[in-house]
Amino acid sequence: MPEPVVSVHGLSKRFGELLALDRVDLDIRPGEIFALLGPNGAGKTTLISIVAGLLRATEGTASVLGRDVVRDYRFTRRAIGLVPQEINFDPFFTVEESLRLQAGYFDVALPRERLEEILEALDLGSKRHANTRSLSGGMKRRLLIGKALVHEPKVLFLDEPTAGVDVELRQSLWRYVRTLCARGTTIVLTTHYLEEAEELADRVGVIDQGRLLVVADKDELLRRHAGKTLRVALAAPLAEVPEALRAAGFRLEPGGSTIAAIAPPGASFGPALAALAASRLAVKDLETIRMRLEDVFVSLVRGNGGSRGKGAAA
Amino acid sequence: MIGLGLRTLFVKEVRRFLRVPGQTLLSPLVTTTLYFVVFGWSLGSRLKEVEGIPYARFIVPGLVTLGVVSNAYLNSASSLFVMKLQGTVIDILVSPLSYGEILAAFLAAAAVRGLMVGVIMWLVGGVFTGFALAHAFHALLLLVMVAVSFAALGLITAIWASSFEQVNFFPTFIITPLTFLGGVFYSAAMVPAGLRLFTVVNPVFYMVDGVRFGMLGFSDAPPAVGLAILLLLCAASVGGAYVMLRSGYKLRG
Numbered sequence: 001m002p003e004p005v006v007s008v009h010g011l012s013k014r015f016g017e018l019l020a021l022d023r024v025d026l027d028i029r030p031g032e033i034f035a036l037l038g039p040n041g042a043g044k045t046t047l048i049s050i051v052a053g054l055l056r057a058t059e060g061t062a063s064v065l066g067r068d069v070v071r072d073y074r075f076t077r078r079a080i081g082l083v084p085q086e087i088n089f090d091p092f093f094t095v096e097e098s099l100r101l102q103a104g105y106f107d108v109a110l111p112r113e114r115l116e117e118i119l120e121a122l123d124l125g126s127k128r129h130a131n132t133r134s135l136s137g138g139m140k141r142r143l144l145i146g147k148a149l150v151h152e153p154k155v156l157f158l159d160e161p162t163a164g165v166d167v168e169l170r171q172s173l174w175r176y177v178r179t180l181c182a183r184g185t186t187i188v189l190t191t192h193y194l195e196e197a198e199e200l201a202d203r204v205g206v207i208d209q210g211r212l213l214v215v216a217d218k219d220e221l222l223r224r225h226a227g228k229t230l231r232v233a234l235a236a237p238l239a240e241v242p243e244a245l246r247a248a249g250f251r252l253e254p255g256g257s258t259i260a261a262i263a264p265p266g267a268s269f270g271p272a273l274a275a276l277a278a279s280r281l282a283v284k285d286l287e288t289i290r291m292r293l294e295d296v297f298v299s300l301v302r303g304n305g306g307s308r309g310k311g312a313a314a
Numbered sequence: 315m316i317g318l319g320l321r322t323l324f325v326k327e328v329r330r331f332l333r334v335p336g337q338t339l340l341s342p343l344v345t346t347t348l349y350f351v352v353f354g355w356s357l358g359s360r361l362k363e364v365e366g367i368p369y370a371r372f373i374v375p376g377l378v379t380l381g382v383v384s385n386a387y388l389n390s391a392s393s394l395f396v397m398k399l400q401g402t403v404i405d406i407l408v409s410p411l412s413y414g415e416i417l418a419a420f421l422a423a424a425a426v427r428g429l430m431v432g433v434i435m436w437l438v439g440g441v442f443t444g445f446a447l448a449h450a451f452h453a454l455l456l457l458v459m460v461a462v463s464f465a466a467l468g469l470i471t472a473i474w475a476s477s478f479e480q481v482n483f484f485p486t487f488i489i490t491p492l493t494f495l496g497g498v499f500y501s502a503a504m505v506p507a508g509l510r511l512f513t514v515v516n517p518v519f520y521m522v523d524g525v526r527f528g529m530l531g532f533s534d535a536p537p538a539v540g541l542a543i544l545l546l547l548c549a550a551s552v553g554g555a556y557v558m559l560r561s562g563y564k565l566r567g
Contacts, residue, residue, distance in 0.1 A: 013567075015567075049567070052408050053407065053408055053566070054404065054407055054408060054566060054567065055566055055567035056562055056566055056567060073410070074410040074412065075410075077408060077409060077410040078410050080408065082404070082408050084401070084404055086401050087401075088400050088401030088402045088404065088405075089400070089402070090397075090400065090402045090405075092329070092330045092333050093326075093329075101322055101326050101405075102405055102409075104318055104319060104321070104322025104323075104325075104326075105319050105322055105323065105405065105406060105409035105410075105411055106319065106409055106410060107317055107318045107319050107410070108318070109318065147405065
C-alpha cells in the first residue's frame with residue numbers, strides 16, 4: 001500500500017460547545033479522487049481547513065506527504081492547493097495579476113506557459129486583463145481554481161467547487177479535474193452534488209455530525225449498501241396486492257397502477273418475477289432501478305440519527 | 315535574502331494603495347495644503363514665533379508625524395481587515411509564507427505609504443516655510459520607527475476587529491487626540507500647566523518632539539527620550555502583532 005498523501009488521526013475540532021469534528025481518522029491515497037460527502041455542518045470544510053492550515057485542530061494530528069501540517073507548515077502548504085467554498089476576489093487586481101500574486105506567495109515565479117495553460121483550461125484567456133470585480137460568478141469560481149493550481153500542488157482540495165455553476169461549466173470542470181488526476185494530482189472533493197461524487201470519485205467518505213461514518217471505494221459502497229428496486233406498471237390498477245405477490249416482497253405504490261419490490265444488495269429478483277408470472281396479472285411495463293450514491297448517502301446519514309433531522313446532501 | 319513570497323506580498327500591498335492615489339496620497343496633500351494656507355498664510359502673521367521659529371514652520375514636523383502615523387496605521391488596518399471581510403485573507407493563510415514574512419510585508423508596505431505621505435507633507439510645508447533640515451538622519455530614523463510602530467498597531471487592530479467601527483475606534487478615540495494633544499500645534503512651554511502635564515505624559519509628544527528636533531533642531535525634551543520611547547513602542551507593537559499572527563487569533567478559527 002503506497003504512503004497516503006494526506007493522513008489524519010484522531011482529529012477533533014471544537015467551536016465552543018459544538019464538536020465539529022469527532023476523532024476522525026482518514027488516509028487519502030496518492031492519485032485518487034476522494035469525495036467527502038455530508039450534510040450541511042457535517043464537518044467537511046472543517047476537516048479540509050485543518051489540513052490546509054486555515055484552522056487548528058483541538059486534538060489529533062494531520063499530515064501531508066508524511067509531514068505534520070503544524071510543525072512543517074511551509075512544506076505541507078506547498079503541497080496543497082485549496083479551492084474554498086466561498087467565492088472571494090480582490091477588486092484591486094486583474095485575473096492575470098491575481099494568478100501571478102498567488103504564485104508569488106508560494107515562491108513561484110509563474111512561467112508564461114503555465115499561466116497560459118491555466119487560463120486556457122479554465123476558459124479565462126479572454127478575461128486575463130479584466131478586473132476580477134467584473135467577472136461573473138462562474139468565472140470567479142474558475143479563477144479560484146486557477147489560483148489553487150498555480151504552484152502545481154500534489155493534492156488539490158475542492159470545497160464544493162461547482163456550487164452555483166451551470167451544467168456546461170460543471171461538465172468542463174469535471175473534465176479538467178480528471179485531467180489533473182491523470183497527471184498525478186490527488187483530488188479531495190466535497191460537493192453538494194452527489195451526482196458529482198458518483199461521476200468523479202474513486203473513493204467516498206461520508207461524514208455526519210463530525211464523525212466519519214464510512215470510507216469505501218465508491219463501487220464497493222454501492223455494492224455493499226445499494227439494493228435494487230423492481231417497478232411493475234400494471235394494465236389495470238389494483239385495490240390491494242395479492243397475497244402471493246406480497247409474500248414475494250411487492251408493495252402497492254400510490255395510484256394502484258404500479259407495484260414495486262426491493263432486493264437488498266446481492267439478492268436477485270428471481271422469486272419476485274416467478275410470483276409475478278404466477279399471478280397472471282396483465283403487465284404494461286417493467287423496470288429495475290439501481291440505488292444511487294444519493295440513496296446510499298441518505299440511508300447512511302439516517303442511520304446515524306438523521307443528521308439533525310435533515311438528511312439532505314451538502 | 316528576501317524570499318519571493320515576502321516580496322510579492324509587499325508589492326501587492328504597495329500596488330493596492332497606489333491604485334487609489336486620490337484616497338491614499340492626494341487626500342493628505344489637500345489637507346496639509348489647507349493647514350498651511352490657514353496657519354502659514356492667513357493666520358501666520360498674527361501668531362507668535364516659537365523659540366525664534368515662525369509658527370508655520372514650527373508645525374511642519376508635527377503635521378508630518380501626524381500624516382505618517384495615520385497613513386501607516388490606516389494602510390495595514392484597512393488592508394488586512396478588508397481581506398478578512400472579502401475572504402481573500404485565505405490566499406495568504408494557505409500559503410507557505412512564514413508569520414515573520416507576512417508581518418514584514420504588511421509593515422513595510424504601510425511604512426512606505428506613511429513615509430510617502432510624510433514626504434508629501436514636508437514638501438508642501440517646505441513650499442511655505444523652507445526645506446532646511448537640522449538633523450535629517452535623526453528625523454528620518456524617528457519617522458521610520460513611527461511608521462513601523464503604527465503600522466503594527468494597525469495590523470493588531472485589523473486582526474482583532476470584527477467591524478469597521480472597531481477599526482476606526484483606535485484612530486478616532488486614541489491616535490487623533492494623542493496626536494493633537496501631543497504638541498503638533500504647540501510647544502509644551504506655551505500651554506497652561508494642566509495641558510502641559512497631559513502633554514508630557516503623552517508618548518506621542520516625544521515622537522513629535524523628536525521629529526521636530528530632527529527637522530528644526532529645536533525640542534522641548536532631550537531627543538534621546540523620544541528615541542527611547544519610540545524604540546519601546548516599536549518593539550512592543552511589532553512583537554504584539556507577531557504574537558497575534560502566530561497565535562492564529564481571529565484568523566485561523
